[in-house]
Ligand code: HEC
Ligand code: HEC
């Protein structure tokens with residue numbers, strides 16, 4: 279068979295051009311959401327396995343001792359759990375969506391020898407995000423990690439927390455978790471148009487069920503799943519209880535409304551509080567006095583607090599309102615806000 283070099287090079291050139299065209303047309307899929315083709319996946323793993331097998335030849339593991347576990351678990355919590363998850367917490371959502379996803383360590387230890395695990399942890403895996411050990415010449419540390427990975431399937435959540443040195447019943451930092459929730463759900467931030475629901479005063483059972491449904495995906499929400507991804511189960515229960523018992527700042531309870539009504543209509547002379555109705559929501563009053571009826575309670579509370587503190591500011595008559603608010607207690611403010619929020623605006 280004679281080779282026609284001209285034809286072959288033309289064909290190769292055409293192939294290369296087609297490849298470039300393919301990429302230029304946007305047909306090369308770089309979306310991490312769709313995953314590799316099976317064959318790509320298989321091939322990449324095969325390459326990795328072969329490479330790790332060869333590199334690990336002749337490595338002799340030391341004897342594993344329990345003393346290796348605390349340092350390895352502590353480092354695992356800081357350096358590995360953020361991608362792989364831990365016996366205490368699943369990996370963060372962002373890590374689960376990496377390609378390839380960092381595998382669950384329960385499924386890992388069976389498929390590699392000690393020497394191979396050493397090789398992976400010591401040098402990392404190129405093109406995957408799996409990093410190398412952060413210091414050279416510390417094979418002892420790497421072996422401790424291998425000992426930990428071997429024991430991993432037998433380590434439950436409490437043992438892990440004890441080994442790694444953080445409290446057995448809490449997420450890494452409960453105060454910070456709560457701050458995250460409040461960042462979105464705080465009653466003060468929510469108005470009538472809010473797409474974020476109010477949690478205060480909701481039943482504990484409903485809150486707990488909702489949280490578990492977000493975590494399991496039975497109620498899909500990327501926002502809530504990410505928010506909960508680093509929150510331990512004990513803490514989810516604690517949050518449900520906490521929000522269920524949180525008094526509704528704008529809860530309309532009868533006594534509060536009554537009290538607000540009395541104060542609004544009569545004021546309290548002894549404490550220097552004028553009747554609000556002298557100025558507000560009265561036909562024929564100065565049109566510079568705003569309507570309060572039907573305004574949301576959190577908003578009213580907030581404004582009254584600001585007036586009381588002298589920081590509300592406003593139009594030309596704002597000063598008289600600042601005076602009217604100076605004598606108000608926190609309870610007064612809640613009651614007045616509750617009362618006015620129940621009235622309908624006409
Ligand atoms: C930035 C994310 C990231 C961090 C941090 C990380 N890994 Fe990985 N790791 C990965 C990814 C991604 C893979 C998958 C590589 C693959 O499938 O080819 C992986 C693979 C592994 C594997 C091989 C599993 C297998 O069967 O393919 C081991 C073992 C491992 N990691 C241990 C660790 C340890 C121990 C640490 C902490 C010292 C750590 N990893 C830190 C992302 C990470
Ligand atoms: C980035 C904003 C954000 C953060 C942070 C956040 N949430 Fe949410 N949360 C939402 C949104 C938006 C929804 C509505 C989800 C939907 O549309 O299904 C929601 C829904 C909920 C629900 C369901 C309420 C109902 O009435 O059905 C609960 C319970 C909840 N969140 C609790 C929490 C807790 C506890 C935290 C803290 C760990 C938290 N959220 C953090 C935005 C957030």
Ligand code: HEC
Nearest residue numbers: 552553554557567568578581592593595596598599602614
């Ligand atoms: C002497 C008249 C006067 C009295 C009495 C008075 N207010 Fe006001 N109030 C005003 C004026 C004027 C403003 C508008 C300030 C501005 O320019 O923003 C105002 C504003 C407000 C606002 C802000 C409304 C908004 O939409 O931002 C609230 C809330 C309020 N008053 C509540 C009360 C309550 C509750 C009382 C009774 C304890 C009361 N006021 C008594 C004159 C009065």
